[in-house]
Amino acid sequence: MNDSPVNGSGVSLVVRGLRKTFAGQEVLKGVDFEVKPGEIFVIMGPSGSGKSVLLKHLIGLEDPDAGEILINGEAVGSPEVAAKYRMALVFQSGALLNSLTVGENVGLYLTEHRLKSPEEIRAVVLEKLADVGLKEAVDKMPGDLSGGMKKRAAIARALVIEPQLILYDEPTSELDPLSSVMIGNEILELNRRTHVTSLVVSHDRDLAFGVADRIAVIVDGVIVTVGTPAEVKQFKDPLVQQFLQADFKREQ
Amino acid sequence: MFENIGEMVLLFWRTLLALPQAWRQRQKVFEQFFEIGNASLLMVCVLSFFIGAVIALNFGPPLVERSFTSAIGGVVGIAIAKELAPVMMAILIAGRIGSAMAAEIGSMRVYQEIDALRTMNIDPIHYLVLPRMLAIAVALPMLVISAILVGWFGGALVADMNRHMDIPFRVFYSDLQNIVVLSDVANGVFKSFCFALIIGVVSCHQGLNTIGGPRGIGRSVTKAVVNSIVGIVIFDYILTRLLLK
Numbered sequence: 352m353n354d355s356p357v358n359g360s361g362v363s364l365v366v367r368g369l370r371k372t373f374a375g376q377e378v379l380k381g382v383d384f385e386v387k388p389g390e391i392f393v394i395m396g397p398s399g400s401g402k403s404v405l406l407k408h409l410i411g412l413e414d415p416d417a418g419e420i421l422i423n424g425e426a427v428g429s430p431e432v433a434a435k436y437r438m439a440l441v442f443q444s445g446a447l448l449n450s451l452t453v454g455e456n457v458g459l460y461l462t463e464h465r466l467k468s469p470e471e472i473r474a475v476v477l478e479k480l481a482d483v484g485l486k487e488a489v490d491k492m493p494g495d496l497s498g499g500m501k502k503r504a505a506i507a508r509a510l511v512i513e514p515q516l517i518l519y520d521e522p523t524s525e526l527d528p529l530s531s532v533m534i535g536n537e538i539l540e541l542n543r544r545t546h547v548t549s550l551v552v553s554h555d556r557d558l559a560f561g562v563a564d565r566i567a568v569i570v571d572g573v574i575v576t577v578g579t580p581a582e583v584k585q586f587k588d589p590l591v592q593q594f595l596q597a598d599f600k601r602e603q
Numbered sequence: 604m605f606e607n608i609g610e611m612v613l614l615f616w617r618t619l620l621a622l623p624q625a626w627r628q629r630q631k632v633f634e635q636f637f638e639i640g641n642a643s644l645l646m647v648c649v650l651s652f653f654i655g656a657v658i659a660l661n662f663g664p665p666l667v668e669r670s671f672t673s674a675i676g677g678v679v680g681i682a683i684a685k686e687l688a689p690v691m692m693a694i695l696i697a698g699r700i701g702s703a704m705a706a707e708i709g710s711m712r713v714y715q716e717i718d719a720l721r722t723m724n725i726d727p728i729h730y731l732v733l734p735r736m737l738a739i740a741v742a743l744p745m746l747v748i749s750a751i752l753v754g755w756f757g758g759a760l761v762a763d764m765n766r767h768m769d770i771p772f773r774v775f776y777s778d779l780q781n782i783v784v785l786s787d788v789a790n791g792v793f794k795s796f797c798f799a800l801i802i803g804v805v806s807c808h809q810g811l812n813t814i815g816g817p818r819g820i821g822r823s824v825t826k827a828v829v830n831s832i833v834g835i836v837i838f839d840y841i842l843t844r845l846l847l848k
Contacts, residue, residue: 410722439722446719448711460723463730465627512723 361389361548362423362436362515364409369418371404378404380572381418389546391538393559396569397594402552403443405569406520409550410440422516436516439509443521445501447493447508453480454489457508479507483537499530506537517541519551523558531555535562556595560584568594611808614732615800621726621733628734635738639700643746646699647692651750654687655679655757664767675768676775677782679758684783688750689791690839693798696743697831701806704735705827708810709820717811727811736803743799744792751788755779790846797842801834 364386371379378401386392396402407413409420411433420427422436447456458476461467467475480486483503493501502522509517519538523531535558542549553559559566560580567577568591576586584595625632662678708731711717717727755776762770770778809827813819 407718412718412721433724440719442715442719444715446715448716448719449714450707459725463723463725 360515361546363388363421364392364516364548364550365419365421365424366405366409367419367421369405369408369420370416371401371408371413372416373404378572379408379415379418382569382572382574384567384574384577386548386550387564388548389542390564391542391549391551391562393551393553393563393566394569394574395553395556395559395566395594397554400569401572402554402569403520406440406518406550406552410438410518437512437514438516438518439512439514440518440520441502441505441509441522443524445493445498445505447501447504449493451493452489453485453491453493453496453504456493456504457489457511459508460511475511476507479510480504482510482541483507484533497530498525499527499533502526502530502534503537506534506541510541513545514547516548516550519549519553521553521555522551523553523555531558532561534558538562570594607808610812611804614728614808614811615804617728618732618736618804621729624729624733625737628729628737631730631734632737635734636742638703639696639738639742640746642703643696643699643742644749646695647746647750648753650691650695651683651688651754652757654691655683655754655759656761658682658687658754659758659761659768660765663762663765663770667768672768672770673778674782675762675770676759676778676780679762679775680755680779680783681787683754683758684751684788684791685794686791686839686843688747688754689795689798690835692747692750693743693795693802693835694832696739696746696799697802697806697828697835700739701802701827701831702824704803704806705810705813705823706820708732708807709813709823712811712813713816713820732803732807732811735807736800739799739803740796743802744795747792747795748788751791793846794839794842797838798835801838802831805831805834 366382366384369379369382370377382405394402394405404413408415411427422432425432427433447453448459451459454476457479458472461472461475477486477489480489483506485500485503485507488496488500488504493504496504522534522538526534538549538551539562541547551562563580565578566580566583567574568583569575570590575588575591576583578586658679659675663675666672666675666678720727720730759772759775762768762775763772806827809823813823
């Protein structure tokens with residue numbers, strides 16, 4: 352576990368008073384938190400609490416009704432700031448382009464922006480796929496991959512951007528425990544190797560407490576607590592405790 | 604409705620602004636062009652052959668009865684070149700290609716592939732819309748030229764073989780040549796170019812605005828085809844009026 356976040360190539364992230372309403376329903380009700388450079392910050396909460404919407408705001412896919420998002424102190428939203436900092440989102444579904452091979456998906460950013468020659472792109476793609484243990488899948492189509500492989504391929508695609516901030520949307524949803532652990536380890540290994548700032552949105556308690564430097568709990572569009580995993584476990588709010596301790600009640 | 608029209612105009616304008624990117628997207632343009640031509644050429648030939656044949660069959664005998672035999676080639680030639688080939692082929696392409704465009708882009712939207720493109724700073728208009736618009740804008744006029752030639756052949760064949768007409772090929776084409784001028788064919792080809800833009804804009808717009816799951820994709824496909832056909836018919840009148848000498 353990363354006890355003390357390292358300050359490497361990662362960026363800081365500050366969210367202040369973020370609000371968003373869809374069709375009269377307020378989904379984010381003034382979200383505030385800060386993420387330190389190089390930190391693994393997990394936002395956890397029950398389904399429908401606004402986690403994925405929050406993530407879309409951070410990457411610029413949604414515009415907030417109110418509030419601000421700052422990266423290294425600069426407001427996100429202008430194309431200049433978006434171009435200045437490299438950010439990547441690993442989608443819950445992977446969101447690989449089904450018409451392209453895994454290799455083409457991973458190299459898409461470099462291909463479309465003409466950043467390297469085709470030979471160099473191929474080499475980078477193989478390197479990133481090897482990092483996530485998928486080198487042999489380079490010529491496969493996304494439809495031929497399992498759920499876990501798709502998520503790892505999506506991580507490889509994010510790595511190609513060499514992000515300073517990487518966002519994960521429910522990275523272990525629909526995965527078996529072994530694949531979940533593998534994805535969690537990928538997040539830790541990537542953070543250790545590149546010092547990228549990582550923000551993970553998840554309702555997976557094992558993942559959150561396994562990888563996080565700090566955890567924020569969001570309930571009904573509001574962050575109710577932020578702290579280290581140990582601090583969050585001790586937090587007395589009944590909603591948080593209910594979420595953290597939910598279990599089956601089987602008759603003995 | 605007006606909001607949708609406004610969005611489509613904006614999409615068309617943004618696609619025009621993306622034109623300098625066309626060379627970079629040439630591989631995708633070629634793939635789309637091949638897709639449209641390969642999927643449609645045979646159907647276009649069959650459809651236009653029978654349209655030519657049925658026009659000759661409908662107009663031929665009454666014209667022969669009234670001693671206007673020499674007008675048959677011209678009637679078939681004009682009807683096909685100026686009206687039937689561009690409109691019918693555009694409707695065919697709206698059904699075959701417009702629906703495919705809306706479905707493909709719509710499913711990319713639903714399954715977050717378009718969001719993934721945006722997070723990589725890849726503009727979906729450059730990546731998805733521009734290649735499709737360029738390909739259809741080139742392919743449909745070429746298909747219409749094929750349709751005109753095959754339609755004329757269908758008309759000539761029926762005029763030759765039908766016992767009520769019995770007009771030799773050479774005479775049919777000579778009559779056609781006396782009435783149809785190059786600008787008539789150019790009119791039809793220009794119309795098809797405009798129809799191609801309508802199909803491209805309507806279908807891509809529907810795809811990009813797809814919401815929901817598979818049912819949403821189905822709705823987008825239906826809307827893309829129906830709205831394209833309505834647009835084609837309305838613009839057919841407007842263009843015909845504007846192109847009248």
